[in-house]
Amino acid sequence: MAAVSNDLACQNFQKESSERPNWFDPDPTIDAISPDFRRLLQSYSGIPADELLDHVVKVREEAWAIHPFPCIGRFLFLQNNFKGLEDEYNEVIQRLCQGQKLLDMACCVGQTIRYLVNGGAPSEQIYGCDLHPEYIEVGYKLFRDRGTLKTKFLTADVFDSNSALSELKGQMDMVFAGDFFHLWGYEKQVDVCKRVASLLRSQPGSMILGRQVGAPQAFETQGPPGVGVMFLHNVESFNKMWKDIGDELGVSFTVKTWFGLLPTGKLVLKKDDACRLSFAVRID
Numbered sequence: 001m002a003a004v005s006n007d008l009a010c011q012n013f014q015k016e017s018s019e020r021p022n023w024f025d026p027d028p029t030i031d032a033i034s035p036d037f038r039r040l041l042q043s044y045s046g047i048p049a050d051e052l053l054d055h056v057v058k059v060r061e062e063a064w065a066i067h068p069f070p071c072i073g074r075f076l077f078l079q080n081n082f083k084g085l086e087d088e089y090n091e092v093i094q095r096l097c098q099g100q101k102l103l104d105m106a107c108c109v110g111q112t113i114r115y116l117v118n119g120g121a122p123s124e125q126i127y128g129c130d131l132h133p134e135y136i137e138v139g140y141k142l143f144r145d146r147g148t149l150k151t152k153f154l155t156a157d158v159f160d161s162n163s164a165l166s167e168l169k170g171q172m173d174m175v176f177a178g179d180f181f182h183l184w185g186y187e188k189q190v191d192v193c194k195r196v197a198s199l200l201r202s203q204p205g206s207m208i209l210g211r212q213v214g215a216p217q218a219f220e221t222q223g224p225p226g227v228g229v230m231f232l233h234n235v236e237s238f239n240k241m242w243k244d245i246g247d248e249l250g251v252s253f254t255v256k257t258w259f260g261l262l263p264t265g266k267l268v269l270k271k272d273d274a275c276r277l278s279f280a281v282r283i284d
Contacts (some may be wrong), residue, residue: 023224024064024073028057036080037111044118045144059142063109066134070224071179081112081178081211084260084278088209089119092174096121100173103127103199105158105210106180109139113151124150127172129165131157158195165199172199177210182277185220186231186241193245202251206283214238214259214277233277235259242281252284 025032030053041047047055056078063072071077082089093116096102104112107128117123130136133155140146156163175196181189193208200206213230218237223230233241235257246253260276 021068021073023070024068025075028053028075032075034079036083036115037078040080040111040115040118041143044114045142047144056142059109059138062138062141063135066132066138077108078111080115081176082115084211084258084276085209085280088280089116092116092176092209093119093121095173096125099125101125101127101171102174102176103129103168103172105129105175105177105196106131107139107153108135109142110136110151110153111139111142112176112178113149114139114143114145117149117151122150123148124152126151127154127168128152129154129156131155158192165195168199170199170201173201173206175199175208177208177212179212180210182212182214182230182232183223183227184231185229189231190241190245193241194249197245197249197251200283202283204283207280209280211260211276211278213274215273215275216259217273232274235277238277238279254282254284256280256282 020026030038033052033056038049038052041052041055042049056075060072060075063077069077092102096116097120102116102125104110104126107113107130110128113123113126113128116126128136128151130153133153136153136155140149143149154164154168156165158165177196181192184192196208200208213232214234215232216234218232218234220229220231222228238257239255242253242255245251257277257279260278
């Protein structure tokens with residue numbers, strides 16, 4: 001979720017808000033937690049069904065105190081980010097079991113990592129990165145796996161060329177970027193995409209995959225508090241962006257992009273035509 005600093009915007013928002021915003025769910029029921037995530041907490045973390053809601057709400061409070069992101073307020077940070085990417089999910093697990101490596105970019109509490117590990121992926125082959133180490137700590141509390149998870153977590157800003165991410169340059173077979181690239185306007189997205197691409201091994205099959213908010217007609221818009229300007233892609237604009245990036249880097253990418261539905265009633269961006277854009281970008 002957070003791999004770049006929006007501290008000032010969020011601090012200003014917190015100072016100006018005497019009450020929690022309307023995109024904070026103050027009285028959640030068990031329905032606020034997706035069935036996928038309930039199953040994950042039960043099977044992976046061993047949390048009984050009758051304790052799930054209280055456990056998740058307490059952890060949500062800790063995550064909210066770190067930064068008041070809309071996805072925290074509406075429990076969207078607990079989504080299964082491989083919805084719509086089921087084939088890629090199976091491929092990722094298979095490749096991890098073969099010894100390849102994946103970085104979960106802007107991993108937040110590490111929910112995507114736990115979905116992979118619960119599916120059979122070896123946790124030692126997975127890396128997680130976030131701007132805020134507090135989210136990583138909250139993740140251990142949420143999933144109760146501090147003593148068993150072997151994932152290596154990094155704290156880094158994607159725009160800092162000397163951050164811990166520099167250690168991974170050219171080392172990753174796969175990078176997962178969930179709800180990440182859309183956090184900026186077009187020009188900054190291009191910069192971020194190039195930085196993420198530099199983490200991949202320079203060989204066929206190396207892949208960046210994920211999903212984000214998109215729209216049938218690409219456009220730039222003001223994002224929710226703490227985010228700033230966002231460029232929402234359609235299939236054509238996303239594919240063109242990666243074609244241009246490949247031309248600049250001297251790399252040929254195959255881009256697979258498709259639309260899906262966003263969760264109803266949970267979208268903070270008030271755009272009737274906003275939808276879920278899933279993607280897989282591979283080096284040829």
